[in-house]
Amino acid sequence: MALFGKPAKQSYLGIDIGAGGIKVVELMNEKGRAKLLTYGFAEHPVAKVGESLLDKPDAAAALLREICKRAKTSTVKVVSGLPVSSVFSSVVTVPAATGKALSAAVELQAKKLIPMPLEEMILETTPIPDAGGEAKKANYSRMLLTGASKSLVKKYIDVFKLAGLQLLSLETEAFALIRSLIGRDRANVMIIDMGALRTNIVVVQNGIPFLSRSLNLGGLALSRAMSETMRVPLSQAEQMKIDAQAVAEIMPDVGLPKMFDSALTMLLNEIRYSSNLYAGQNETPRQIEKIILTGGAALFPRLADAIGATIGIKTYVGDPWARVVYPLDLRPVLDQIGARFSVAVGLAMRDIE
Template sequence: MVFGFGMPSVLGIDIGTTSIKIVELQQEKGRIKLKNYGEYIPPSSKRELLPVESGFVSFFEEGIATIIKEIIREAKIKTKDLVLSLPVFSSFFTLIELPLMEPKEIPAAIRFQAYQYIPVPIEEVVLNWVIIEEREALLENKIQVLLVAVPKDIIEKYIKIAKILGCNLKSLEIESFAEARALAREGGPILIVNIGGRTTNITIVDNDFVRLCHNLDVSSFDLTNALSKRMNISFERAEEIRKTKGLLKETDTLVTPILVPVIDKIIFGVEEGINAYLSKNPQKKIQKIILSGGVANMPGLTDYFTSRLAIKVERANPFSEILYPPVLHETLEAIGPSFSVAVGLALREFLEKK
């Protein structure tokens, strides 16, 4: 879902709740090539600079712009055009059905329906929508529309960041839509589980359209925090144990029993999302699950998801169809799950041209 501000860009910037990631792509002889990438993970003393989920987005635009400038400087990035991500928790999503009508009548009908579904005054949000051409719906003389709304004050914050940077903001895009572009490039339905630093996003994509977007209040922070409290160790030590031992059977027998209840909360949310989607699309079947976010690399996580859900599960690899020097292969495979949104943002303009 894109809120457009002009022609395509090659710089994707993912402003997350615990880090900022940048990917620069360029097109060369019909192929998309990785030109540069960078990441900033702030110390705990500066975490307040990043967006915080508390029913709204709260951050210091000047602080974030300063961080991005530093990443751009260190990576020697020259591109001025950019696409920024909007967090899922700042947005409102709903899938609505309209009777079959003339294209020119659709905008007014959508705005009328929006009053029933958007929990804030329509005057305070920017509306966008995608018409999903489902054969079954068309046979019933209906139109399926994915409606998205983002508060205007939030959009203004991101526009301000671009102005401070002195960059040309081409578009803003909700992170789940960018991630879907980077990861779900085939048929579907495909379910993406992005376990982030503060929240988990669940997205179902089918034939290039986002069909469901759900946000869970469970994250990598909860996994590490559970280890820290139960094992009476520092948060930093708990983070190291989570990353290195995870759910491997041969590791410390104390770790898995602590992590599993938190992971099961995520799996329960995934099951709820699947059931909600299949209840409206009984003829469909989730083809696979893609795990993204830094937690996707946790040992044993992919196998645990597979055993619990009986669906093919794989780690995200947003760089799989992008050209890059072979020497970067191992590094990009490792960081790939964390860079899915940034890659999708940078890809947006190239793929929109096709």
């Protein structure tokens, strides 16, 4: 049975397989709202971060079974997510059409943009709402084109099959993040998801991931900076990073320690570049209205404040539990782990909302 509440007929597992480990969340549909039943996770040892669990299907499946057993999950129905860095994503403009004519136009654009044979890809298109009526007047449509290699998709299918789980859907992590952190908000929002190895930047317009970029920078870079500056083992620096008291001892009166300047500069440059790129992709320039920070590194003290102060846009750490019903006495624990579970929560919500 589930840890919180009774087992449900309509419950789903959101499973996020990332460089930092595996996160599992089980949500049920309670009168149209997502209710937390249970959750579980297993972190990848620092020394093994970068080794893909998907390349070791038997080990990954065994780990998944163990997580589900410990969490006492009550369903085998799974929604999982494809990493932003492994998915092709682009907004394409095609002549206004329907049916086969539209499919042909999209395929033509895909051949121009995707550096792989289309027969090796799984493609999906999502219409982009024409809020200002500009596209309709000009007789064209804008579509979000996403694609993933069939070989990558097969790896996910194999792992879940070995784990005895039923994979209902694979979607991009971007949509999961939008679901858990933005909901129905139609503001122009930038989500910054800082994982162990990579940082994904997603610019959301009208609920659609209009722009997605992946940066080779993650929380491990902060740990390495601490390790080198303080001359401590990487594993110790990683532990210090999540220890509030240890972090307080290295923090200056304002801002972030100088040891993080290189990583922060790299991140800020990418934020500025993504903002400018997004503004230039619209006929009427649009500006980012707010930035939501998530991922394991998002909890580092003052990081959100430092980004907001430098970029000049309100920045805060997102709360993936804001649209989920859960026991109130769990709030302190959920606050601690929330930033790491944004993708998993959004995945589990897919067939509930």
